[in-house]
C-alpha cells in the first residue's frame with residue numbers, strides 16, 4: 383500500500399514540477415530519503431525487525447508530516463496536482479481501513495528492545511541496522527529517539543540510557559550534547575528513585591533517616607555531570623532463565639550426550655517415526671517429517687482468514703504473548719484433519735479423534751509470530767476450565783463450546799512447526815534446559831500432566847522471540863477424556879511414564 387502511495391507521490395511531484403507548482407522543501411527532502419530507502423525495501427521484507435520498525439515509523443511519522451504540510455498550507459492546497467494527490471491519499475487510507483498509530487510504532491520499537499535484551503545484541507549493530515548478520519540501513523536519529531522514548535515508557539532503563547548515550551556520542555552539536563546529558567541525568571535519577579521506592583515499600587519499618595539518606599545518594603549521583611557506562615550498567619537487569627535459554631543452549635556436553643535420535647515404532651508396522659528426545663523425565667520429544675507441505679499450506683490458508691491478536695485465557699491481549707492466533711475447526715476439512723489426527727494417534731498412542739462432546743482433542747490452533755513475536759513461559763493446562771464432569775462448575779464451563787465440556791485437562795501438547803525461521807523462535811523449557819529448534823514439518827510432543835493427573839510443573843515452556851523471519855506453529859491439544867485406557871496411571875501421584883525404548887541404551891532416567 384505504501385508503495386502504491388509512493389508511486390502516486392512520485393507522479394504528483396513530477397507533474398507539479400512541470401506545472402511549476404510550489405511544493406514545500408520538507409516534502410522534497412522526504413521524497414529523496416524515501417527513494418534512498420526504496421532499494422532496500424524493494425525486497426519488501428518485514429521479517430527484519432529494524433526494517434519493519436522504520437517502515438511503519440516512516441508511514442506513521444513522515445508520511446503524516448508530508449500530508450499535513452500539504453493539507454495545512456493554504457497557498458498550495460488549491461494547486462491541482464496537490465489536491466489530486468491528497469484525494470489519492472484519502473482513497474488509499476479508505477482502502478487500507480487504518481493508518482499506523484503510535485501504538486503500532488512503539489510496539490515495533492518494543493520488539494527491537496526485546497530482541498536486544500534477550501539475544502544480548504550489540505548496540506552498535508542495532509544502530510547500523512544489523513541483526514543476526516543480516517543488515518538493512520542504519521537507524522536515523524529520529525528513529526533512535528522513538529526507540530529510546532519507548533524504552534522509557536516500558537521502563538527498560540538500561541536500554542533507554544544506552545540509547546541516549548549513543549545519541550550523545552553521535553552528535554557534534556554542543557547544545558544537543560548538553561540536552562542529551564540532561565535527559566540522561568533525569569532518566570538515571572528517575573530510574574534509581576523508582577528502584578529505591580520499590581525497595582522502600584516493604585521496608586516501611588526502616589527509619590526516615592535511612593530513606594532520607596538513600597534519596598540524598600540518588601540525588602548526588604543524578605547531579606553528576608556525566609553518567610558513565612558503569613553507572614548505566616547498574617540499571618541492567620539480569621535476564622530470566624527463560625530468556626537465558628533463548629539466548630543459548632545451557633545443557634552441558636555430558637547432558638547433551640545422553641540425548642538421542644532414533645526411529646520409533648508406531649501403531650503401524652511399516653511406519654517408523656523419526657524421534658529426537660530433547661529431555662527424559664519428563665520426556666520431551668520432537669518428531670520430524672510428520673506433516674506434508676500441502677497440509678501445512680492448507681492450515682495456513684484457512685487460518686489466515688481469521689488471524690487475530692493472541693490472547694491468554696479468556697480474551698486478554700497483553701505482553702505475555704505477541705502473535706496472531708486463529709482456530710481451524712476439524713470439520714473445516716475433515717479429510718486433512720482425520721489424516722493428521724491418525725498420524726498423531728499412531729505415533730503417541732492417544733485418542734485424537736475429534737468428537738462433538740467431551741472431545742479428546744481441541745481444534746487446530748494456528749499461531750503466527752512475526753519478528754519480535756514471542757510467548758512468555760507458561761503451562762498449557764488451564765486449571766479453571768476443561769475439567770471432567772465431576773470437577774466442573776457452571777462458571778468454569780460457561781465459555782466452552784459443547785465439544786470442550788467435560789474433556790478433562792490438556793494431558794499432552796502436540797505442536798506442529800509450520801515454518802522454518804531464520805533466527806530465534808525456539809521453544810524452550812527453562813526448568814529442563816530443553817530447547818526445540820523451529821523446523822518446518824516437525825512436531826514437539828510432551829505430557830503436561832503426570833500419569834496421576836497432576837499438572838507437571840516441570841513442563842513450563844515458552845516460544846522465544848523471533849529474531850529474523852516469521853514463525854508459524856499449530857497446537858493440537860490432547861485432553862484426558864478418552865485416554866483413560868491409553869496411558870496407564872502411575873502407582874503414586876509422582877509416578878513417571880515408562881518408555882520401553884528398546885533402541886536406546888539403558889540410561890538412568892534422571893539426567894545429571
Ligand SMILES: O=C(O)CCC(=O)C(=O)O
Nearest residue numbers: 757808809844845855857
Ligand atoms: O511457539 C512456541 O514455540 C510455543 C507455543 C506455545 O507454547 C503455545 O502456543 O502454547
Ligand SMILES: [Fe+2]
Nearest residue numbers: 760761762843
Ligand atoms: Fe504452550
